[in-house]
Amino acid sequence: MQTIAIIGAGVTGLSCAVRLLRAGFKVSIFDRSGFPGQGASAAAAGMLTPLGESAELPLRFVEAGLKAIGIWKDLLADEMPCALKRRGxxxxxxxxxxxxxxxxxxxxxxxxxxxxxxxxxxxxxxxxxxxxxxxxxxxxxEDAHLDAIEALKAMVRLTLQMGGQLICEETEVSDLWDRYDRVIDCRGWTQDHDPDLxxxxxxxxxxxxxxxxxxxxxxxxxxxxxxxxxxxxxxxxxxxxxxxxxxxxxxxxxxxxxxxxxxxxxxxxxxxxxxxxxxxxxxxxxxxxYPTKLPRISTGQDGAYIAANGMYRHGFLLGPVVAQAVMDLVNSDDTPCLSMFSDRNNDRGAL
Missing domain, CATH: 3.30.9.10 (D-Amino Acid Oxidase, subunit A, domain 2)
Incomplete structure (x- = not known):
């Protein structure tokens, strides 16, 4: 069984954790601020409005956002179904x-x-x-919204129920190489971390x-x-x-x-x-x-390092779909979901 470390317990990190745990991987999440993390996700309004944002989102990201609403429904069905409101x-x-x-x-x-x-x-x-x-x-x-904090708390509970480990400490990628098969970096913006971000x-x-x-x-x-x-x-x-x-x-x-x-x-x-x-x-x-205002997934260390970042205003809208793309990458599956988040393909002009 592969062991995976995720840095960052915001919506992207927790979405990745739940998806990977359901697929049978052993997952540990690191966040210095606690669980859920207290970064940008904790300050979000929880809007799931892909159609309302279709003037600025490429069409394939609008479709991905609609798919994410269905994923949220499944994620929250047992833990917090009332957190999701599908009222347009x-x-x-x-x-x-x-x-x-x-x-x-x-x-x-x-x-x-x-x-x-x-x-x-x-x-x-x-x-x-x-x-x-x-x-x-x-x-x-077809748009929706959710209670962001309750949704994050529900994903923390799901992570624990499926055997995930929560570690409240600050860590760097280099600290984790000898303890995990893969490291997934979902920290968001940090100084000097990614020059394009x-x-x-x-x-x-x-x-x-x-x-x-x-x-x-x-x-x-x-x-x-x-x-x-x-x-x-x-x-x-x-x-x-x-x-x-x-x-x-x-x-x-x-x-x-x-x-x-x-x-x-x-x-x-x-x-x-x-x-x-x-x-x-x-x-x-x-x-x-990123300059495109769209998420990006990149890799390093022969695939042992995966970075999922650049969520901008779309963390809750696209987080579950980014998590699916990360799992495709872990499984070495080249899927349309994965390719749309590559730095080569998330050009805003390409529909």
Whole structure:
């Protein structure tokens, strides 16, 4: 039986662990921050919106994201089925923002017809609490969302149930060669680790809205010319995000004031009632991103080293599919799932 060490207990590392354990491998996961890890995955909103993001994702990644929603359903079926909500997603616009919505619509029309154009009544039917200022919308019925923290905790439990070992310590790849057959590196961004990888600082607000305001699915909206999202979270809660700012040397657990200001402005743009929301937490993480903004799987040491990185904003959306590709690599299977994550093939222009 092959022994495999995974560095990083975020969504990618845990997805790899569960997939490999189910296939019969012996797996140990290392993370200095605990289990689940407290990096970018812990600050995620849990959006699974491949169709809603089809304007910026290549088509094969949209299809992979739809496949991942089904994988999440199977993963969470026994441990935490209520963590996954399959209610679609919305993109809404006021009259002022209509040109931005039209431009978005034109961008996705050549790629997919799996969306519905809504007028004000249609938007209000799906989300009665939204302000009537939103006169138009696009509805993506196959999208979903999940409670990110509960999903991560469920994968930690699955890892333990299947005999995986959790080791809370900092480690380097070189420390593990003599103890494991393979090392899978899922650490995300670290300084001087991968010269092609850069850090994207992201902040989001975890809010408790006032009585009378509640959403049932992810809603993306414009604030200025930028897209923001609001995602239901933990019962009556709401996550509003997210800033995206490339930083050379980011401070992972400290938000910046300009980021907070843009989020507060966005929350008030969504609905003025959110002025009376309580701020539960500021979520803050460093997202690893390659120039393509797409994940990449690379190898070294004659296949004994595998790096799965560059999840950017798509960790929960693509993590389970990346895990499948990693297992294909471990099994020496050259599959379409594996080839789409190679640094040669994840060109954004290739559909």
């Amino acid at each position: 997603s919305l993109l809404v616009a006021s009259a002022f923002d209509r040109p931005l919505l039209t431009a978005f619509q034109r961008g996705i029309e050549p790629l997919s017809d799996r969306w519905v154009m809504l007028d004000r009544a249609g938007v209000r039917t799906l989300e009665p609490c939204l302000s009537p200022v939103y006169e138009d919308g696009l509805y993506f019925p 850069h850090a994207v600082k992201g902040e989001a607000l975890s809010l408790l809205p006032p009585d009378g305001f509640q959403l049932t699915r992810p809603v993306r909206f414009f604030s200025g010319a930028e897209l923001f999202y609001a995602v239901p979270h933990a019962g009556d809660g709401l996550i509003v995000g997210a800033t995206m700012r490339r930083e050379a040397l980011p401070v992972e657990d400290m938000p910046r004031l300009d980021g907070l200001k843009s989020l507060l402005d966005a929350a008030q743009t969504l609905d003025r009632r959110l002025n009376r929301a309580y701020l539960k937490e500021v979520l803050c993480g460093v997202r690893p991103s």
